[in-house]
Amino acid sequence: MLEITNLHARVGEKDILKGIDLRVNAGEVHAIMGPNGSGKSTLAQVLAGRETYQVTAGQVLYQGKNLLEMSPEDRAREGVFLAFQYPVEIPGVSNMYFLRTALNAVRKYRGEDELDAMDFLALVNEKMKVLGVNETLIQRPVNQGFSGGEKKRNEIFQMAVLEPRLAILDETDSGLDIDALKAVAGGVNLMRSPQRGIVVVTHYQRLLGHVVPDFVHVMHDGRIVRSGSKDLALELVQQGYAWLEEEAACLPR
Amino acid sequence: MSATLIAVHEQIEEPRPWLHHLRRAAFERFAALGFPTTHNEDWKYTNVTPFTKIPFERSRRPAPRLLAPPKGATVTSLAHALETEPGLLEEHLARYAGFHNNAFVALNTAFMSDGVLIRIPNGAVIEEPIHLVFTSSEQDRPTVSYPRTLILAGRDSQAVIIEEYRGADGSLYFTNAVTELVAGEGAVIEHYKLEKEGDRALHFGALQVRQARSSSFTSHSIALGGALVRNELNVVLDGEGAECALNGLYVAGGQQHIDNYTTLDHAQPRTTSYELYKGILDGSAQGVFHGRIIVRQDAQKTDAIQRNKNLLLSQKAVINTKPQLEIYANDVRCTHGATVGQVDPEALFYLRSRGIGHQDARNLLTYAFASEMIERMKFEPLRSRLEEVLHERC
Numbered sequence: 104m105l106e107i108t109n110l111h112a113r114v115g116e117k118d119i120l121k122g123i124d125l126r127v128n129a130g131e132v133h134a135i136m137g138p139n140g141s142g143k144s145t146l147a148q149v150l151a152g153r154e155t156y157q158v159t160a161g162q163v164l165y166q167g168k169n170l171l172e173m174s175p176e177d178r179a180r181e182g183v184f185l186a187f188q189y190p191v192e193i194p195g196v197s198n199m200y201f202l203r204t205a206l207n208a209v210r211k212y213r214g215e216d217e218l219d220a221m222d223f224l225a226l227v228n229e230k231m232k233v234l235g236v237n238e239t240l241i242q243r244p245v246n247q248g249f250s251g252g253e254k255k256r257n258e259i260f261q262m263a264v265l266e267p268r269l270a271i272l273d274e275t276d277s278g279l280d281i282d283a284l285k286a287v288a289g290g291v292n293l294m295r296s297p298q299r300g301i302v303v304v305t306h307y308q309r310l311l312g313h314v315v316p317d318f319v320h321v322m323h324d325g326r327i328v329r330s331g332s333k334d335l336a337l338e339l340v341q342q343g344y345a346w347l348e349e350e351a352a353c354l355p356r
Numbered sequence: 357m358s359a360t361l362i363a364v365h366e367q368i369e370e371p372r373p374w375l376h377h378l379r380r381a382a383f384e385r386f387a388a389l390g391f392p393t394t395h396n397e398d399w400k401y402t403n404v405t406p407f408t409k410i411p412f413e414r415s416r417r418p419a420p421r422l423l424a425p426p427k428g429a430t431v432t433s434l435a436h437a438l439e440t441e442p443g444l445l446e447e448h449l450a451r452y453a454g455f456h457n458n459a460f461v462a463l464n465t466a467f468m469s470d471g472v473l474i475r476i477p478n479g480a481v482i483e484e485p486i487h488l489v490f491t492s493s494e495q496d497r498p499t500v501s502y503p504r505t506l507i508l509a510g511r512d513s514q515a516v517i518i519e520e521y522r523g524a525d526g527s528l529y530f531t532n533a534v535t536e537l538v539a540g541e542g543a544v545i546e547h548y549k550l551e552k553e554g555d556r557a558l559h560f561g562a563l564q565v566r567q568a569r570s571s572s573f574t575s576h577s578i579a580l581g582g583a584l585v586r587n588e589l590n591v592v593l594d595g596e597g598a599e600c601a602l603n604g605l606y607v608a609g610g611q612q613h614i615d616n617y618t619t620l621d622h623a624q625p626r627t628t629s630y631e632l633y634k635g636i637l638d639g640s641a642q643g644v645f646h647g648r649i650i651v652r653q654d655a656q657k658t659d660a661i662q663r664n665k666n667l668l669l670s671q672k673a674v675i676n677t678k679p680q681l682e683i684y685a686n687d688v689r690c691t692h693g694a695t696v697g698q699v700d701p702e703a704l705f706y707l708r709s710r711g712i713g714h715q716d717a718r719n720l721l722t723y724a725f726a727s728e729m730i731e732r733m734k735f736e737p738l739r740s741r742l743e744e745v746l747h748e749r750c
Contacts, residue, residue, distance in 0.1 A: 151709050152705075152708075152709070153705060154705070174708070174714070175705060175708040175709050176708045176709075176711050176712060176713050176714065176717075178709075179708070179709055179710055179711035180711045184709075185709055187706065187709075190706070191700075191702050191703050191705075191706040192703075193703050193706070193707075193721070193724060194724060194728070195723070195724030195725065195726075195727040195728060196720060196721075196723075196724045196727075201707070201710075201720075202710075204712055204716070204720065205707075205710035205711045205712050206711075208710075208711040208712050208713060208716070209711040212711070261710065265710065265711070
């Protein structure tokens, strides 16, 4: 479903991604780990179409199409979803209106009928019940005055409503207490399906105790330096990231 | 225009001596002042000179329409009131809106017509809003009109007043409107001004408010139409404990020019003002916000907050924002701030990343910027109408 080959990206004059290769198939959960500044979040943002980053080399195929040529909205309409590390507050726009506009834009693109307010409300109520989301959340302006945990839950809630084919979660676990972490992990697990690929970007192993990945990749200095099974994450907990520096020193530049 | 006006109006025919005297005095003052130029500090960013060369003729425009006559208040035309209550008019008319330093107010005072007198008795609570509609119909020649409104709200009265100005697109006309509003002790008055003039119109509007002790005045000033618009709003907080809130929203595109000039005069102790004006400017539109706050020597414990926020949607749009604080008392709290910004790129990307198209996302954020002002409007029908208008424009 997703095939990243030799991806290079920079912001301004600074190279951040220096040759990423990654393949994600439908039904798989991949975890991307690594220390701060290794390029994990940049990778997530580049896949969503953030214009701050300039892709300088490589290619990304998504369901056989060139993802990098698509606008951010077309990526979303094609089924790519990014759960933001820092969800944006939008005063004056209710969560309900925002999500309905988004869902209908996606449906229209796919040639499906737009949902009216009643149908949408029914859908939202169902998703809220499944995820255990507080009902007031949907009436409030998008993320405005939300706690850190509420913002992350709202990302998961949006994902559940939009039902993407490829979900990328950018540090959705950071800053959460254990209850919020469990709620977020529960939401992600509900989304696991043979038709869906999930990429979890995280700094810590914590979330992976609840969302067990099929593959773990370790990023350092803009590259994936190790890939393995879920056990790799446990190894990282014991060793930390210090060994990366030593290993990186041996890599050919 | 001035030459034409003088030619036409040299013959001010006014049978009542006091009013004749007032009109003459105002006209002489106008003749002495002339139209303001951009050399005048109060008109630095708004150039009316091109309009002053247009030969406007007096319009025979119909008297303002009153939607839903209110229960408990009296609304009469100025002409009728002059017949029935000359004493009342002599006591109040032109006593609040000074024309000595204001050419447009002087001009209106000299030629005022199409006027309305609104009286709200002491203690009366008017449930339904008093809604005046001033319409300029299509004309083949440039016309000018001088609506004049006098609102006398008695002690402990309560009312909602709406002034709506609209006109035909394509017609060249000039509306010079002056409203005087007196809020008695403890009165609670909410005033809406909805300006939606035609696309070639020149609109000058002055609202002069005088507030007595413990009165509360709320203004919602919405400016959407016109080629060149100047809205002046002057509030004198002339009694202890008086409070007011001024809410403004201006939305301009194309070549539109919208100027809001507000003056809050804290003349007595423990008076409070809260002001927020928001502007959305697109195309080559120009906006001006000039917010003047005066705190008189006796006006201790004044609390004044002024904010002006602007959203520029194009590279060519311009806003000039200018706070002007004159504080002569020492125990006061006055804060002011202005912001000018573009659509937040973070928010834009967030919306797009959920599948909302670029233009739709921009419109949604623009609408969201304005929505804060709409939410403050208590009168629901006007709120819905404005929402509709904004959805069309954003």
